[in-house]
Every structure is written in C-alpha cells, then in structure tokens.
Amino acid sequence: MADELKPDELLDKIDHTPARGSWMDTSVQIRPGMYCYAAKAESVETLGLPNARAWNPLEDDWKLPENWQEILHNGLKERLEKFRTFKIFMDICVRCGACADKCHFFLGTGDPKNMPVLRAELLRSVYRNDFTHAGKILQSISGASKIAGNRPLTLDVLKEWWYYFFQCTECRRCSVFCPYGIDTAEITIIGRELLNLLGLNIDWIATPVSNCYQTGNHLGIQPHAFKDMLDFFTEDIEEITGVNVEPQFNKKGADILFITPSGDVFADPGTYTCQGYLILFKYLKDKYDLDVTWSTYASEGGNFGFFTSHETMKRLNAKMFAEAKRLGVKWILGGECGHMWRVIHQYMDTMNGPADFLEEPVNPITGTKFENAKSTKMVHICEFTADLIKHGKLELDKSRNSNISLTYHDSCNTARGMGLLEEPRYIMNNVCDNFFEMPENTIKEQTFCCGSGAGLNAGENIELRMAGGLPRANAVKYVHEKFGVTHLCCICAIDRAVFPTLMEYWVPEVDVIGIHELVGNALILPGEQKRTTDLRMEPLPGMEEEEMEDEDE
C-alpha cells in the first residue's frame, strides 16, 4: 500500500533512477491512442478564445504566440491570486505518496506521471521556480534548482502539461486519500485553463462547447431534430405500452422545467433512460396532474465548458436559469448526468445565481422540501424519484426487470462531487430484485472513474480510455463472475456512452443501463396494455413465447 512510502521517498526514488534520469528531465512522448486531436480553429474562434489556428500535437511547432511564456506566467499569477485553494495546493503537498496509486490512469497505464502527486508536480515545479522566494534564490545556484524540484517553463514542460492534464478526468479520487485534502482535479482544471490561454484545447471539448454555445447542445442538434427524437421515443413507447406519453416543449407556466444531457436524447443506450423519463412524467401528469416541460433551447444539461475554463462553463450554464425564467416555472428538475451535476452543485449558484425568480423546490406530490436544492432550485431526478417511491406514489412491477442482475457504478461527480449515494440504490432496490455491490474500495466515495470523463470520451484516445477504465472494469468483472451480474447501472450520460465500449473490451457479457430505464420498465402507467417487451423491445421475462408468436403473425 502507498502508506509504506515514506515522505519524499517517492520522489527521491524517481529522481535518482540512473537509467532513466530525473522525471523532470525526460521529455514527453506524445503517443497515438493516448491523446485527443487538437481543437479545430473554427470552434476556438466561435468562442472567442485565444490563438485559434490549425495545429497538430505530433508536430514540433505548436504555433504558439511568441510571448507564450509571459502569457502563462501572468495567467498563473492571476489564478494564484484568484483561487485560494489553488495557491494552497501549490504550497502544502508534503509528497507523502498517499495519492500515488489512487488514480485510475496511473493504475491502468502504469505511467508514473499519472500519479496524482506527479501530475500536480508538473505545474508545481514551475510554480516553485517562478513564484517562491526559495525558487528564486535557487535559480542562481547551478544544479540546486533541480534538487529542490524546480524547473523553468520550457516548451517540453508545456507539452508535458498538455499531455498529462488531458490524462486526468478531474475525478477527485486522489483527494479522498490525501491527508491534506489536496484536490488534483482542481490543479488539472487550472492547468487546462492555462493551456486554453494558448489555444491548446482538444477538439472533443472545443467543438461540443462551440456547438452548445450556438445551438444549446453539444451535438449541435437543432430544436426540430430534438423534438423529432422525443416524438420517435413517444411512438416506440406507445407501441410497447399502448399509452401516448407525448411530452410538452417550451411550455410557459409549467410546474417544472426538465433538463437532461443531450446524450440521453441522441445516444444509445441513454435513449432508453430518456424513455424512462417520458414514462415517469406521463404517469405523474395522469395521476397527480404534475406539469413538466422540456426545453428545446436548454437542450443540454452537460457542460464541457467546465473542462475549458471557469468563464466558458459559466457562459454555457447560464441558459438553465435563463430558460427557467423565460418559461416561468417553479423549479428545475435535472436528469441523470455526472459533470452536469458537479457544475450545478458546486458552481451554478455563485456563477449565475441567485435564481430568486424560482421557488424553493418542494415535491408537490409528497410535500417533501428538497433542502439541499434550496439555493440552486434544481433537483436531481434520483432524489425526486426516490422521494416518490418512499411515499408510495409510484406503482411498480419489479418482475419486469427480473431478468436483470444489477451492479451500480457511482459516477465520480454525483458520488464524490455531491454525495448522492443512497437515492440511486434505493430506486434500484425498488425496481429490481437482483442488486449486487462491487467491492467497497471501488464504490461510493472511493468509486473508480469510467476513465473517459472530463471531455476525454473521444474515439482517438481509446487506449487511454481502456487503460483508465481498467480498475472499474476489473471490479465489474468480479461481480459478474461471482454473482452473475448482467447489467452495469449508472446515472451519468458519459458513463452510458463509454461503458458499452469499456465492457466490450474487458467484460463483454455485461450490458449498460440507466436507472430511469429500469424505472420506465417497472412503472405501471394508468390504462396501459399488457406489456410483452421492455423498452429495448426485448421480450420481458416470461413473455419470450408470446413475443415469438407475435413475430410469426
């Protein structure tokens, strides 16, 4: 275990390995499969961010502005003054090594620079050199700087920043184990912000952000296509249940505005979770006259701006409150997503609040006050659904999920970022009989990241994703082999997008499912016909023969 590592031992060892030289000297090897393509100039331009141009990380010349060192120096200075946590994190690490083996990217890639302490040290070494008294004195003594872990900001160092800050999913697992609570995710956030000052974003982030800025969602889907997709789901649901669940769009004066990541609308298997929401809202409308509206403008809950800079995150987030105000709803309900909730929970209120035109959220059906959402006015759908179940307000037929054996992946952002641990489990246990936890050092606060968060869910970095997802997949494999788990359940759109691939590589027998897909299967709609299939049009347990007959007809 890491606690066997003595203070400074870790870095001493690294510094004095003769064959490979100091970790600070080895220049970075940018390896295909591990990095994401450079941001397209037009996307950077749309956002008005600096240094929009075509560039290629594999080429020597990154087409940087001439005074790039000065830009970074000033950027770093500004952020040290602005973010107190960042300054503290730069100063207080004692290099105890407790975080070293806690990062899924280190565990999966075996690359020491993916140890959180070294990831932070990439930036810290420059900070020490440029901003501390000791650093300045040591600069004048030859050879002394390196011993103290200082180094000047060279092009090699910059490239290393870029390579490794885009190998961190900002998952915060390392911070759980740090005795000082140092959050390397925040260091990565600042690191990426600095890189953006030079136009060094990746395209998988820059283009969705630019799309989102222009059309309201990451894929750049126009309002009519957004509506077409939900209409199509409505048709499918009618075929399965016999009930028309037609949603409302942009309805002024509705009780609740519902916002979910666009992945639920446009990407499998999130689309089935989306159908679950539609079924739930129809049920609540018929039974309790609850009026929920979707928005074709606030058509994205996700926010890749978060992976760019604080300002960009703020710009994209603003539409949530703006749309709630325009429609005059009471409060906002949010769908199953990870980073969307980190932004809402940790930043939205101070960035774009106070939303004093909204009401403090109360579930009109149960009377429950959502105290934790008092200020943001935005409730997580798992809290909402769990509350409904707890008060006996949903009629559920668990047997419709009885062919499923579940395990649950705590998304880093909902689990570590906002402490949403019990509600999802409560729902799962109420809609399915077979639930098995993964080992405790891989769930809840200690959950292992999917390996593709923070904007790293591209295609070109697939080796990085498969390696980063290894610790998670390893635990899934264990419950699959031990308990016969068939489905990995999650409440995050990125998880739903990336886990099918991760599972196919590591545990191909396991499928991926969202919680509200399970709810949609189990919930008994008023006036529904006898269901023979689940939302994926697969026969329900015990209905295999009927389905066969239907097909024969």
Place this chain on the structure above:
Amino acid sequence: MNFSKADFIEKLRKNREKIINQWFQAAINTYPPETARILDKSKNKFDNPVGCVTKQSLEDVWDKLFHTLGHENRKNENIEQKEINQEKIEEALDPVIRIRAVQSFSASKAVEFVFELKGIVKKIIGTSLNSSFEKKVDEISLAAFNRFMKCRENIFLLKATEAKRRVHKAFERAGLVKELTEEQLLSSNNKT
C-alpha cells in the same frame, strides 16, 4: 549433471512459488521502476488490479504448462512432443496480455516477459532445461503474441464502430439518418 525427466519435473514442482515470483518480477520490471514498486505492493486486487491480475495470470499459465509436462511424463518417459493446448494457454494469458495491449508496449515488449521464463527456471533449478520444456515456453510465447494481436484488433474494431453504435444507431432507429458512409463510420471525430 544429468537429470531424468521425472527429477526435472519434481524440481519444478518444488520451486513453483519461487519460479512464479521471479517470473512476476520479470513481468513487472517491464514497467518504469516507480510503477514496478507499486505493482508489487498491495495484494488487494481492486487497489492493485494490474499487479494482481498479472500475478494470477502467470500462475494460471504456469499451472497449465506444468500440467502438460506432468501429463507427458506419466504417459511416456521418453518425452514425446505433446502439443500444449494452445487455446487454453491463450485464455490463461488473456488477462495479462489484455492489459498490456492498452499500455505503451510494442508487440515484442508486451510479450517479452514470457521468454524470460527459461532463464528464470534455469537459474532456479540449476540445470540445463530439457528440450520439451523449452519448446513449451516457445509455444506460450507464440500464444501470447497471438492474443496480443487479437486484443489490438479488438481495440481497432471498437474504435471504428463506437461512434456508430453510440449516436448513429439512435438516429437510424429514429429514421433521421439513412446509411452511413465508411468515412462516417471510421471517423473518430464528433462531426455531426
């Protein structure tokens, strides 16, 4: 020194732990030293997945190899070249090779540790190896190479089809897109 086949096998049996441990060390020493130290530390397979899976995989491969040798021995003192079950060996190698296929190893580096088994065994039992044993280690090396290539193919296929499976499948079901061009299919960029 002249060893009979039976003596040789007995020595292997007695030294199982030692051989596997040294083989494991050889495998993890292919990582940077800072990493190798950590891979050797925790025995918890969730805290240390790569170290534990590697160890387990090597144990499985060793036991399969030993089983074939022992089997041969019982049947025929004269050491006939009985083919080691290629598929079983590949399965036993899969966990360790599957990991190495997504790490920064070239094909040769990824499977190199298998060859080291010869030197390790030779050193531990202090005798030249019998040719049957050497041949079997060669077979395992080839199996490792096979499995490595399969994993790489797996990766390329996943890369090529992921975008289609994720987004385009939903669009196709909704009738919003018709056929996909090859370019769309193989593009890893998020052009929409």
